[in-house]
Amino acid sequence: MALSGLKVIEFAGLAPGPFAGLILADNGASVIRIDRPGASSSDILCRGKKSAAINPKIPSGKAALIKLLASADVLIDPFRPGVMERLGLGPEVFLGTGNSPGLNEKLIYARMIGFPRAGPHKDMAGHDINYLALSGVLSLLPGTTDKPSFPINLLADFAGGGLTCAMGILLALVERGKSGRGQVVDADMVSGSRYLSSFPLLGQVSQSTHMLGPRGSRLLDGGAPFYNIYTCQDGQWMQYRPDSSLDGWVPTPDTQFDRDEWPKLKEYLTKGFATQSRDYWAKVFHGTDACAVPVLTPEEAAQLDLSRSPLPVPHPRIINQSQGSEILKSVGSGSLALQPGQHTREILTELGLDNAQLEEMVRDGAIGISKAREIAEGNQMDFLSAGFIVNFEDAFRHFFRISHAIRVQLITITASKIPPKYTMSKQFTFEEVAKHNKPGDLWIVIDAKVYDLSKFQNLHPGGVSVLSDEEIAGQDATEAFFALHRHEVLEKPQYKRLQIGVIAGEQSIVKAPVPGEISKVPYAEPSWLVDGFHSPYFTEVRATITTENSKWRCASLWTSIYTPKLRHALHPYPHDSTHTFSQIKEEDGTRISQELVDKMTALNFHAMRLGPGKHLKGLTLMNGIVKPEEFDYFHELIINQEIARCGARGYGDGLLSGKVIGLPPVLNFGSEELKARVIPEVLQGKKFICLAISEAHAGSDVMGLQTTAVKSEDGKEWIINGTKKWITNGTFADYFTVGCKTEDGFTVILVERGEGVETKAIKTSYSSSAGTAYITFDNARAPIGNTLGEEGGGIFVMLSNFNHERWVMCCSSARAQRAIVEECLKWSAQRKAFGKPLNSLAIIRAKLAAMISRAESTQNWLENITYQMCNMSYKQQAGKLAGQIAFLKAYSTSCGQETAKDAVQIFGGRGITRTGMGRFIEHYHRTIAFDALLGGAEDVLRDLGVRQALRGMPKDARL
Numbered sequence: 001m002a003l004s005g006l007k008v009i010e011f012a013g014l015a016p017g018p019f020a021g022l023i024l025a026d027n028g029a030s031v032i033r034i035d036r037p038g039a040s041s042s043d044i045l046c047r048g049k050k051s052a053a054i055n056p057k058i059p060s061g062k063a064a065l066i067k068l069l070a071s072a073d074v075l076i077d078p079f080r081p082g083v084m085e086r087l088g089l090g091p092e093v094f095l096g097t098g099n100s101p102g103l104n105e106k107l108i109y110a111r112m113i114g115f116p117r118a119g120p121h122k123d124m125a126g127h128d129i130n131y132l133a134l135s136g137v138l139s140l141l142p143g144t145t146d147k148p149s150f151p152i153n154l155l156a157d158f159a160g161g162g163l164t165c166a167m168g169i170l171l172a173l174v175e176r177g178k179s180g181r182g183q184v185v186d187a188d189m190v191s192g193s194r195y196l197s198s199f200p201l202l203g204q205v206s207q208s209t210h211m212l213g214p215r216g217s218r219l220l221d222g223g224a225p226f227y228n229i230y231t232c233q234d235g236q237w238m239q240y241r242p243d244s245s246l247d248g249w250v251p252t253p254d255t256q257f258d259r260d261e262w263p264k265l266k267e268y269l270t271k272g273f274a275t276q277s278r279d280y281w282a283k284v285f286h287g288t289d290a291c292a293v294p295v296l297t298p299e300e301a302a303q304l305d306l307s308r309s310p311l312p313v314p315h316p317r318i319i320n321q322s323q324g325s326e327i328l329k330s331v332g333s334g335s336l337a338l339q340p341g342q343h344t345r346e347i348l349t350e351l352g353l354d355n356a357q358l359e360e361m362v363r364d365g366a367i368g369i370s371k372a373r374e375i376a377e378g379n380q381m382d383f384l385s386a387g388f389i390v391n392f393e394d395a396f397r398h399f400f401r402i403s404h405a406i407r408v409q410l411i412t413i414t415a416s417k418i419p420p421k422y423t424m425s426k427q428f429t430f431e432e433v434a435k436h437n438k439p440g441d442l443w444i445v446i447d448a449k450v451y452d453l454s455k456f457q458n459l460h461p462g463g464v465s466v467l468s469d470e471e472i473a474g475q476d477a478t479e480a481f482f483a484l485h486r487h488e489v490l491e492k493p494q495y496k497r498l499q500i501g502v503i504a505g506e507q508s509i510v511k512a513p514v515p516g517e518i519s520k521v522p523y524a525e526p527s528w529l530v531d532g533f534h535s536p537y538f539t540e541v542r543a544t545i546t547t548e549n550s551k552w553r554c555a556s557l558w559t560s561i562y563t564p565k566l567r568h569a570l571h572p573y574p575h576d577s578t579h580t581f582s583q584i585k586e587e588d589g590t591r592i593s594q595e596l597v598d599k600m601t602a603l604n605f606h607a608m609r610l611g612p613g614k615h616l617k618g619l620t621l622m623n624g625i626v627k628p629e630e631f632d633y634f635h636e637l638i639i640n641q642e643i644a645r646c647g648a649r650g651y652g653d654g655l656l657s658g659k660v661i662g663l664p665p666v667l668n669f670g671s672e673e674l675k676a677r678v679i680p681e682v683l684q685g686k687k688f689i690c691l692a693i694s695e696a697h698a699g700s701d702v703m704g705l706q707t708t709a710v711k712s713e714d715g716k717e718w719i720i721n722g723t724k725k726w727i728t729n730g731t732f733a734d735y736f737t738v739g740c741k742t743e744d745g746f747t748v749i750l751v752e753r754g755e756g757v758e759t760k761a762i763k764t765s766y767s768s769s770a771g772t773a774y775i776t777f778d779n780a781r782a783p784i785g786n787t788l789g790e791e792g793g794g795i796f797v798m799l800s801n802f803n804h805e806r807w808v809m810c811c812s813s814a815r816a817q818r819a820i821v822e823e824c825l826k827w828s829a830q831r832k833a834f835g836k837p838l839n840s841l842a843i844i845r846a847k848l849a850a851m852i853s854r855a856e857s858t859q860n861w862l863e864n865i866t867y868q869m870c871n872m873s874y875k876q877q878a879g880k881l882a883g884q885i886a887f888l889k890a891y892s893t894s895c896g897q898e899t900a901k902d903a904v905q906i907f908g909g910r911g912i913t914r915t916g917m918g919r920f921i922e923h924y925h926r927t928i929a930f931d932a933l934l935g936g937a938e939d940v941l942r943d944l945g946v947r948q949a950l951r952g953m954p955k956d957a958r959l
């Protein structure tokens, strides 16, 4: 094959980059896609490629990437300008500059961007339609008189982008063959679209007659009757471009091009085609030079294609004239999906890394190794790896013999793109549905909606046989469905479109969860949110705020991230539910976007999370629904509980928990100059801060800290040395509130990221979205003015932080327990065992009773303590509430652990399965231990509570 032996590294991207890589892979190149560790991929342009998940931001990951690229022939960079340079992987690193040599001077460095690299739009995000708009080509396309239409994303993404980039790579390879030197291929989709539109654009410039007139009146944009599409009697279309006569009417060359005659000619053809079906006309024109052919569906077109494959096969075909044989390229479905990191181990082992190194890299987050079995390969791979199959007959037989399953899948994939035959409002009876009860003709009813699964049945993750069961096929399968699936499955677009109608006279009763809506499930909400209940703490005003807050939660935190750009990035999950975005982040482990931080800033969210106080003065909180002077700990409680609702523990901490514990020492103990400088930029989300107290040597025992701070000779700076461990948000923090051992005891110092400060991600059981870090201070320096509180008074600073930190954790714990109660109540009602719902078993009800009691008692104790906080000064809180809060935290986290254990028992195997029905239970159970550790371990806190109580014992108390 033409490109055999060519090594290509393709950084994962969308549409054009993957298509360029696909063209190279289809022609024999070995293409490795570089994914982010933990990422998911919806890329379907990955035939024949491998995937290595490598993080270039982690030093060992970057080193591995550089090694890979040092021996590669081609790199495909799909990022915006500057990204590769910022990663230290720019062209100069490999191709060299001036006198300094590069690491691989033979590399073809292909860069694929949207807007021209040097133009005014270079840093903007964009999509196919945007590039097309700026290319000038969109304005020339057909449409209506007032606006053009666009040919999905074919023109800019694939033709002007991917194809052009691949052509650039081939040209550069030819050039390298001559000069021996690598090249940079600079492709952008605006310029690419312009170039491939040379014909219409040159036509414009030269005032060619075919480009004259307004849209819809020109030769090729639907103006000419003989270059058009006509609807036939059966609603299908004929595409017509006659060069000679048509039955019964003979246009002369003069009238054919006479624009004044066009309306008449068009009407004549419209009426004529409408008299017969498409297939009738197809027969009439077939074999003539009239240039009229039927408009085929993708399925029909596949039948006509030489390959008979529903997947488009690589093109052009390369023909070996001397051997007199055609080489037909084959495709297979085994390569429709490529799991990120599927081949990391294999690729890096080939590069010379051993197992121990790989394990360490996994621990550091430098690489991801997908454990997923190589998807649907096995004997299908034999077929795929055959690559070229020289004889068409062989290819055809091979395809149908070996890959019957693939074929069915492929046809289904194509068929699903065909417009549905039925509208959603089409009504059926149960009797009608019952007739479709066989493989290949299989309908079912779920919640009064009718789904046609005939083509989906082979793709059903649970297998075909489940659907063919006589109690399912053609039947009302509502109960069976909800015993195995979460409702959101039905909301996914790929399944939603299987719905073909509804059952006449029946109503759907299952309600999709609406983000921000108050749950009606008993105990799923605290009592003050439940109709008919009352609260001494939550006044009507607060309840209103909460309702607003719920809306605000979904508006600001979850839904608003669906800006077009992010929606594009989150393509597989366009249908948001309360949890979707947080779940994605929890899985992919990436940090929250600046965009989301900014949205939170706009509501002064960061400031509110520090509780009531002077820092709120003059701010507009939550768009003005609460005044700064009215804001109290109950408002903050609402915020903490709303964050916890997302059911994604690491992501929740990634929403800047580090600031909640790291900024108060600055606020309460920093100098005025320091506060003026640091607080605004943190509260505005421009800089990030974390609290760095714990060390490998000192967690519960703060007195054991070993990080030292000594003064510089001139007395102007602290010089800090030591390490810190498990620091939330540390990987991306700009400021570190650091507990240090100093000459006079302990001192807390604000250290800024810079020379001598290094952070490394620590992999924990929850998402690296939280930014949990190991920090090294190696002669790091901080001005003496960055001292927080008294020199030697650090213990007081550290302890004063604890009450608020622990109370915040109690808020989250109470809310998280409630979410688990809701999951368990729903599941035990819909899951049947031994023919009865789980909740009919006394042992299950006993577990539910214990869970509900724990959630309710935690919340009620929490509200009482919150009320005390609202009525005490900070100092009084420190004196009177330290024990209470320590007890509450130990109580709520031990309740959480009990509840997690019970929930897993109720969910059975699903409770330990990361996806599907029990995914929230699995996550909760996996991460619940965190709460019991951070902010003070349970045992330590119970002991603290009792010691505080003993200290407060009246001297005269006797039995």
Ligand SMILES: Cc1cc2nc3c(=O)[nH]c(=O)nc-3n(C[C@H](O)[C@H](O)[C@H](O)COP(=O)(O)OP(=O)(O)OC[C@H]3O[C@@H](n4cnc5c(N)ncnc54)[C@H](O)[C@@H]3O)c2cc1C
Residues within 6 Å of the ligand: 658, 690, 691, 692, 693, 694, 695, 696, 698, 699, 700, 701, 725, 726, 727, 728, 729, 764, 772, 930, 933, 934, 935, 936, 937, 938, 939, 940, 943
């Ligand atoms: C996810 C996560 C995030 C964190 N974020 C931060 C952060 O942002 N900043 C920060 O500074 N730290 C952070 N920490 C560290 C956290 O504060 C410590 O883990 C915690 O203080 C416990 O310390 P340790 O893990 O070293 O356990 P150890 O101190 O080694 O204790 C282990 C166990 O021994 C028992 N024990 C210890 N001492 C006593 C005692 N006196 N009485 C009774 N039992 C005792 C307890 O059961 C305890 O769980 C985080 C930790 C985690 C897991």
